[in-house]
Amino acid sequence: MKKVEHAKYANLSPEDHETFSSNYFGGMEQMEFQKFNVGLAMLLKAKEIVDCPFVLDKIEECETKLQTAYDSFITMGDSLYNAEKHKEANAAYRQASDLKPKEKYPFNQMVEIQYRKIILKADECFADKDYEKALKYYDRAIKLKPYDDSFEKNHKKCRRKVK
Numbered sequence: 001m002k003k004v005e006h007a008k009y010a011n012l013s014p015e016d017h018e019t020f021s022s023n024y025f026g027g028m029e030q031m032e033f034q035k036f037n038v039g040l041a042m043l044l045k046a047k048e049i050v051d052c053p054f055v056l057d058k059i060e061e062c063e064t065k066l067q068t069a070y071d072s073f074i075t076m077g078d079s080l081y082n083a084e085k086h087k088e089a090n091a092a093y094r095q096a097s098d099l100k101p102k103e104k105y106p107f108n109q110m111v112e113i114q115y116r117k118i119i120l121k122a123d124e125c126f127a128d129k130d131y132e133k134a135l136k137y138y139d140r141a142i143k144l145k146p147y148d149d150s151f152e153k154n155h156k157k158c159r160r161k162v163k
Contacts, residue, residue, distance in 0.1 A: 027042030076092040077089045132158075135162050
């Protein structure tokens with residue numbers, strides 16, 4: 001640490017010193033365990049106590065690693081999705097979403113996977129003339145994607161048959 005940073009750190013109250021150390025070193029440890037979002041939160045708490053370049057450098061490093069891990073899960077999820085491996089794709093999108101819960105893309109992809117699964121099941125029931133069951137699946141699909149009318153014809157036929 002530079003003298004100025006060391007001086008800031010040295011002038012802390014015992015309570016602030018403990019809180020800073022706990023968050024700074026805890027954040028570093030979380031980064032080692034690749035829990036970047038937890039590590040970042042801890043480092044940001046440490047920064048509130050000691051706002052200096054060495055803390056900012058670790059925050060930047062953690063943000064970069066977090067973004068890299070997120071991008072990796074998204075790329076993996078997209079590849080698996082395109083290969084029709086939806087269960088595995090969903091797991092990759094879940095990991096991406098866990099890293100960045102506010103990002104909409106992985107959540108939207110998980111909804112799309114669920115939607116496709118429901119439509120597939122609805123169409124199977126429809127083909128088997130199990131209209132009551134198909135209707136339930138189509139109704140679930142409508143709740144996920146109310147603007148999609150690609151199955152409207154089958155949905156209407158199910159409603160007529162069930163009534």
